[in-house]
Amino acid sequence: MSALDDLLRRPDLWRARERSGTTSQPPGRSTGYAVLDRCLPGGGWPAQGLIEILTDRCGIGELSLLMPALAALGSEEHGEGWIAWIAPPHQPYAPALAACGVDVSRLLVVRGQPADWAMEQALRSGVCSAVLGWAEFRDHRALRRLQLAAEQSRSFTVLFRRLRDGDAPSPAVLRLALDSGREGLVVRILKSRGGHASTVRLGRLDPADWAAAH
């Protein structure tokens, strides 16, 4: 019995029946999309820990998904935090970000390898309220280190990976796979600590409209 108790005390294991209400899961930050919020434990992006987004295509809405949360980071109590973009595939376009309500003057764009090291540095520095990274992780231990850093820093940490990486286990708190259909973005929740796997159809995302509405 004690072995089982020890096992259950591990932070990276949770019981499937423990839903958001019963666990000590802190309330998350709203994604800005009500449909998605309802499917996530804590009612939004997890407040800490690593979030993995798996996608093979750039441009299907992977950034739009994050925009409301990033815009909210600049406004409320996070106030002074910076948003680090580590090894992005293209140039983040400042006017579009500003139109989404993101504070452009608090962005750091980091290029060059190793991106995983840069992500960890950004998390450990404690100056970033959000860290978005596009990095290859072959090593499970490195990923585990990143997850620990994300947990300690309480930053909004998002790691973009390939869809095929979804087969390998990951210590991330939340794993989403993104697909695009004719009607817009489809989010598959592959893993969600304290939640359930499910599929959410978000439709066409237009974060600029979202920012204008708020």
Added chain:
Amino acid sequence: MPAPVKRRATPGGVPSSTPAREPPRLRPALGGGRGSNDPAPAAAASRELWLAIHLPDYVLESLRWRARFAGAAAHAPGGTAVVDVEDRGRVVFACDAPAATAGIARGMALNSALALLPSLHVLPREANVERALLDAVATLATGFTPRVALEPPDAVLLEVRGSLRLFGGVRCLLAEVRERLRRLGCVPRLALTPTPLAALWFARVDEEVVLRRREGLASRLAPLPLACTRWPEKSVQSLATMGVRTVGDCLRLPRDGLARRFAPELLLTLDRALGRAADPRAAFVPHPRFTARRDLEPELSDTARLGLAVEPLLEELCAFLRLRGHGVDALELTLLHREAPATRVRLRLVAPATQIAHIAGLLREHLERRELPEPVRALRLRSGPPVPVVVVAGDLFARHAQRTAGVPQLVERLRARLGPDAVHGLRLVAEHRPERNWGHSYSVPGTDFRLENRCLAPNMSVPYFPCRPLWLLADPQPLPGGERPRYDGPLELEEGPERIESGWWDGCDVRRDYYVARDRVGARLWVFRERQGGGRWFLHGVFG
């Protein structure tokens, strides 16, 4: 009301009771007219207190200081002598206590000294090291007072009147000076008097006096032997033949006679020592930049251990910066090899650094990635000009103050490993052309960073465009296709056209029709068709 007027007339603003109680000092000069024998009273109100730091063993101490800094053994136990080359050959210039007990004295020929003590450790005299030690002492002294003057070769003078209260009185100040000099490896003689010369003379003859008033100065100086003045040898000798052996004897001589027979400087120095004449001193200016060198024994080739070997230099650098209340934003560490050209590690910091841990971390990051051609024989650290550091007072209730403060450190750590251009910020520019209405911002992150962005383009002034992609391609990518562009299959044009025509005045003329297109898998793309040339299609952004 005549009384106040009279008081104000007393020379030099001395408290009104002083002339009445102690007339002898001022009265002769005032009453008897200004005869050649009567020195003009200097401004009696010069409320100065001069501390003389005299280093009797500066020659040996400087060599030990250098040796300790280079990481070598302090000194040989058997007795050490420093030799200098004079016209008679090599003679002993200074020696330590064991050598002195063996009978070695200054001025002795080296051969005689070696005959007395065959195990004598002989070192050549190095004038530049002696001067460097004196500079180090003076730099240290600037931590006590801004008024420091050098008295080569072996003394430093500090005006400490204004510092007494800060350091808790004379006793504490002297103890602190002594302690800091001890850490430098020096055993000083300290004397404190109202005039710099008197302090120096007392210190030279090992009299560690503390005199706060000028009144007793003449009587206290009187028994000092004339050697303490370091007047020219000839003058001192001829004075001695006249039976004048002490400062007191000299003061009793008629002034005009003394001035006529000897150099007039003698009289001037006497007046200065007593405070009768002004004694201006050139202020010591510490080195503007930090430079230090450390020889490594044995040579090192391991970069990790090099990182540790640099640390004593960094400690000195940080002490240097602390003293000035400054930081550095540029550093150069030179690794000297035996044969190969020196390896240089240059650090450029986005914000002035003062903390040893931060600088050491960055240097380690640089060193780890360096290939060393050969083992390192010596290290040399040079700083750029010190830059004032703006210290932001913390807010007790500010929870996020730490966040902005750490940004420069993060940027530096990233740049140290990924390259100087690896990290940048973004800024908005009021422009219509998509490739020009944003820019990189390489300037100092932190508060200034944000300010600069605000100035260039406040968010409000940038026009709001509804359809702009979150990703922009570095260069527009040409797409095949005539009327309809293709990108991994034909594209479906959803919105548009939005015409952007601008820039005819600066040579980057842009005439384009922008469309929002959707590709086969449903990704939204930002494409444009040129309105000049062949009407080619380009992919310019991805909506993300």
